[in-house]
């Protein structure tokens with residue numbers, strides 16, 4: 490067996506350590522030296538460098554006490570199958586080349602479409618990440634509007650979203666030369682149809698509305714039913730960004746929060762966030778895939794013999810060649826069953842509620858909002874920003890807990906994102922209660 494495969498096969502347990510382990514490029518250069526040489530350094534040396542120098546300078550996103558940003562918790566089945574996907578090396582852009590692998594990916598996409606309550610004809614594709622998924626969906630929305638209206642509006646296209654939408658939305662708007670029209674949120678942070686109505690009535694350049702199904706910062710699910718109604722009344726496309734929160738569609742305890750998503754036009758969820766798949770993986774779905782194919786199909790002399798009878802994944806996003814990156818999720822879902830996924834997502838939701846209750850009951854802490862999904866936002870009254878930073882850095886250095894400061898409603902705050910069913914809420918509570926007493930965060 491090759492050295493690399495042997496390493497992958499023996500790497501079946503999670504490397505857990507939330508410590509901050511990044512090193513400077515100069516330090517790494519000193520330890521690693523030149524690896525790209527005319528004669529090669531050999532597999533044994535390259536693997537040794539990866540195992541002993543390069544990998545230790547990365548941080549595991551999988552540690553149960555890593556609750557910063559959006560961490561990750563892929564199943565061992567999904568991680569193992571990622572290696573299989575590499576070994577199989579299937580071209581997943583076109584049905585003719587990748588039929589069997591694409592068929593399996595499509596079964597997963599169908600599971601997601603059923604959770605969304607979408608019709609039989611809905612379809613999708615796995616792309617690299619939420620940023621890529623959002624960009625592709627919004628390119629489809631813009632092209633769809635152009636086809637319907639026949640020309641670009643005076644002043645160019647625009648999209649509407651709340652300021653709580655993920656940064657990848659404004660990035661996509663920049664790339665697509667669209668203006669972003671910001672819609673005020675209600676007092677609990679939701680984008681609503683009522684506020685949207687005013688904006689849409691005032692600006693007919695808006696061809697797409699982006700709603701969040703779980704904001705990254707606070708896990709807030711916009712009021713999807715009223716948003717869809719207002720947007721469709723004005724002929725605007727509705728894209729729902731569920732990169733983080735979309736996984737909770739599988740959880741009956743919160744499914745009601747997503748009411749209205751049944752009528753959205755496009756949707757993304759990142760299985761590498763909360764559906765227990767390894768990086769990098771985003772499921773992009775369209776209720777009706779035809780506008781996506783119109784926006785993204787590539788045509789060239791050498792591509793014209795492609796059989797376009799079956800749906801080709803390359804037609805549904807901004808790409809042509811693609812790895813069948815949905816397969817690790819397929820294998821894990823097929824292995825464990827959807828009920829296990831529901832249980833695992835519910836466990837994360839339950840952990841966030843337990844920690845939120847404990848924060849409320851702790852004198853030196855203040856819960857800032859009731860978690861709608863699995864992000865808990867709180868503060869330590871009396872702490873200046875430097876105290877938050879000191880505390881966060883100290884715990885990161887010790888490897889106790891990874892929790893970084895954020896801003897919430899204009900104030901510095903802390904957030905904990907629960908996407909790992911292995912996180913023990915009692916361990917988190919213990920850390921918060923014992924390490925946050927000192928007035929200066931030390």
Ligand SMILES: Cc1ncc(COP(=O)(O)O)c(C=O)c1O
Pocket residue numbers: 559617618619620621623655657701703704705730731732733759771
């Ligand atoms: C709500 C939301 N949308 C989009 C993204 C971007 O996803 P990715 O990092 O996979 O590009 C993120 C990432 O955290 C997110 O939380």
